[in-house]
Amino acid sequence: MSIIEANNIHRKFGEGTLVTHVLKGIDFTAEQGEFVAIMGKSGAGKSTLMYQLSALDEPTEGTLLIDGTDVLNLNESEKTSFRLNTLGYIFQNYALVPDLTAEENVMLPLLMRGGAWNDAKERARHSLDNVDLDGKYSNLPAELSGGEQQRVAVARALTGKPKIIFADEPTANLDSVSGRQVIDLLEHLHRDYGQTIVMVTHEREYAMGCDRIIHMEDGIVTKVEQLK
Amino acid sequence: MRIFRIGLLLGWRQVQRANKWTTLLIIFVMMLTFLNLIAVSGVLVGLITGAERAVRAESIGDIIISELDGEDRILETERILKELQSYPEIVAYAPRFDGGATLEANYKERRDLSGERDIASVAITGIDVELEDKMSGLSGNIIDGEYLKEDEEGYILIGSYYTAEFAEQFGDIFDTLDNIKPGVTVRLTVGDISKELVVKGLVQSKVDEVSLNTYIPEREFRRLFGRIDRNADRIVVRVTPEGTEDKVKASLVxxxxxxxxxxxxxxxxxxxxxxxxKNTMNLLGTFIGSIGIVVASITIFIIIFINALSRRPQIGILKGIGIERKAIEVAYVLQAAFYALLGSALGALLTYGFLLGYFERNPIKFPFSDGILVAPPDETFLRFLILFAVTLVAGFLPAWLIVRQNTLNSILGRK
Structure with a gap:
């Protein structure tokens, strides 16, 4: 069974004559341990699709099963809990809590799951070590470079060992060196730990390490490119 | 517990990283609110408490002995006075004989016998000169002239409200006499008996009962009023330490x-x-203080609202990564609690560490009372609880409004 199974996903914005039909009946599946990239030009609907798949938004129409759970039938609180326990996120703007240190940012999901403080701290440090941020535990996000912040975000997404990681243009705000580091990190996680990853990107170079690339244009899938 | 722990982490870190001057300003506002709540009603009640203290010190004392219902005066006064002497807790007592009389002044200078006489209906109290002074410190209230002496007769003390000069500020409320000063002769008439008395001194106090009275020695009073049985109308008693009056009263009974x-x-x-x-002033103070609470709660609401609004994307991200709404709301409520606690603590420190003592040493001079600040700890604590609860609600509401918004819209900054 696919870990993500989305059928006939539509997403419309606005009402009446001002409706914008962003996703027009998309079918999407991802297998356990698969690394899928969604590519397309700006406005193609790739981020919107990812938000539907990752339970951050609700499609206007369609069905969505993630790890066998009918996500669209969950209430707000159940969805939050589902996201905490099953999904990990990496956003293009890093999305770190500016008042918390790198270590505390990574600890947050663990604490929310009920983990003990010291245990969460140890695991957070271990995750930060894995993304080469040892020695930066106590730094605030503002004291880190863009690449380092994104690596903290990666560590946060991974530390709870989620079943699926969604990455929304994780390299968009990074220079090429930092961007490459983040992509290498994701590829490494996929390769070594068999992590399911869905990544939105508009740079083909970064999508080349994926198993499959889904091309989108104007709200529909135009091509599926199987790389591995 | 899990929710509280995350909320505490998020809330405390926000306070830690916030602009220090802004935090100080918020705490200052909360401190002023606390003071407003405590001090306004405290001063209003203190105004009456000051008057009450003065009445206790200069008039009624700690225990009042008066006639039984159906009797004209206290029975067996001599026996009671002897009994009072045997109590070590009783440091002073004074029998008082009360009556009404007519006082006339300027009659010697009166040329037109058909014209209006300068007379006033007065309350008159016969006192044991020495015991009364020990009990109420009456000599300390002499503002002109001298206090009466033991075994002296033919002299009178007149309360300032009966003199035209001092009573001007009260308008036409009391009968007054003109040109009353020490050394002037006045005529006191009780029924058919009249007696000329020399004004020995003028008495003034913030206790009306003292200023609106005249005093003569008890022996002379009893003679004038034909009170041969020596039974007094009132006996006022001072005990020490203050607060033992219940015990002394029980013993007397x-x-x-x-x-x-x-x-x-x-x-x-x-x-x-x-x-x-006192109750009215308390209510008034609470009402005025409540306005302060409303202002403070609006302040907290705006602060937390702006804070939460400016962090809307982060709130969205927190929800996105699985942090429960309640934890985020707790973070903002805890911030509000922090401001309220610290502000109130500083306010309490200022009230109990400085203001209470200051007003005790330097009472506010009101026309009818020396006002102090009254802030009983139990009432203060109750008011703090109200302030605290209102602040928590004021912190929760804006957080709730922002946190309940759509997660993705919050992350992307969409409306």
């Missing part, structure tokens, strides 16, 4: 004195209007 007189503590015998005014 146990010794059977209540057969001859009504025995009441100050609390029992004080005029009811004092309690009524």
């Amino acid at each position: 146990a010794s059977g004195l209540d057969k001859y007189a009504k025995i009441q503590t100050f609390e029992e015998g004080k005029p009811k209007f004092i309690t009524d005014i």
Whole structure:
């Protein structure tokens, strides 16, 4: 069974004559341990699709099963809990809590799951070590470079060992060196730990390490490119 | 617990990283609110408490002994006075004989016998000069002239309200006499008996009962009023330490004195209007203080709202990564709690560490009272609880409004 199974996903914005039909009946599946990239030009609907798949938004129409759970039938609180326990996120703007240190940012999901403080701290440090941020535990996000912040975000997404990681243009705000580091990190996680990853990107170079690339244009899938 | 822990982490870190001056300003506002809540009603109640203290010190004392219902005066006064001497807790007492009389002045200079006489209906109290001074410190209230001497007759002390000069500020409320000063002769008439007396001194106090009275020695009073039985109208008693009056009263009752007189503590015998005014002032103070609470709660609401609104994307991200709404709301409520706690603590420190002592040493001079600041800890704590609860609600509401918004819209900054 696919870990993500989305059928006939539509997403419309606005009402009446001002409706914008962003996703027009998309079918999407991802297998356990698969690394899928969604590519397309700006406005193609790739981020919107990812938000539907990752339970951050609700499609206007369609069905969505993630790890066998009918996500669209969950209430707000159940969805939050589902996201905490099953999904990990990496956003293009890093999305770190500016008042918390790198270590505390990574600890947050663990604490929310009920983990003990010291245990969460140890695991957070271990995750930060894995993304080469040892020695930066106590730094605030503002004291880190863009690449380092994104690596903290990666560590946060991974530390709870989620079943699926969604990455929304994780390299968009990074220079090429930092961007490459983040992509290498994701590829490494996929390769070594068999992590399911869905990544939105508009740079083909970064999508080349994926198993499959889904091309989108104007709200529909135009091509599926199987790389591995 | 899990929710609280995350909320505490998020809330505390926000406070830690916030602009220090802004935090200080918020705490300062909360401190002022606390003071407004405590001090306004405290001063208003203190105004009456000051008056109450003065009445206790200069008039009624700690225990009041008066005639039984149906009697004209205290029975067996001499016996009661002897009994009072045997109590070590009783440091002073004074019998008082009360009556009404007419006082006339300037009659010697009166040329037109058909013209209006300068007379006033006065309250008159016969006192044991020495005991009364020990009890109420009456000599300390002499503003012109001298206090009466033991065994001296033919002299009178006149309360300032009966003199035209001092009573001007009260308008036409009391009968007054012109040109009253020490050394002037006045005529006191009780029924058919008149006697000329020399004004020995003028008495003024913030206690109306003192300023609106005249005093002559008890022996002379009894002669004028034909009171040969020596039974007084009132006996006022001072005990030490203050607060033992209930115990002393119980002993007096146990010794059977209540057969001859009504025995009441100050609390029992004080005029009811004092309690009524005190309650009214308290209510008024609470009302004014409540306006302060409303202002503070709006302030907190705006602060938390702006804070939460400016962090809307982060709130969205927190929800996105699985942090429960309640934890985020707790973070903002805890911030509000922090401001309220610290502000109130500083306010309490200022109130109990400085203001109470300051106003005790330097009472506010009101025309009818030396006002102090009254802040009973139990009432203060209750008001703090109200302030705290209102602040928590004011912190929760904006957080709730922002946190309930759509997660993705919050992350992307969409409306």
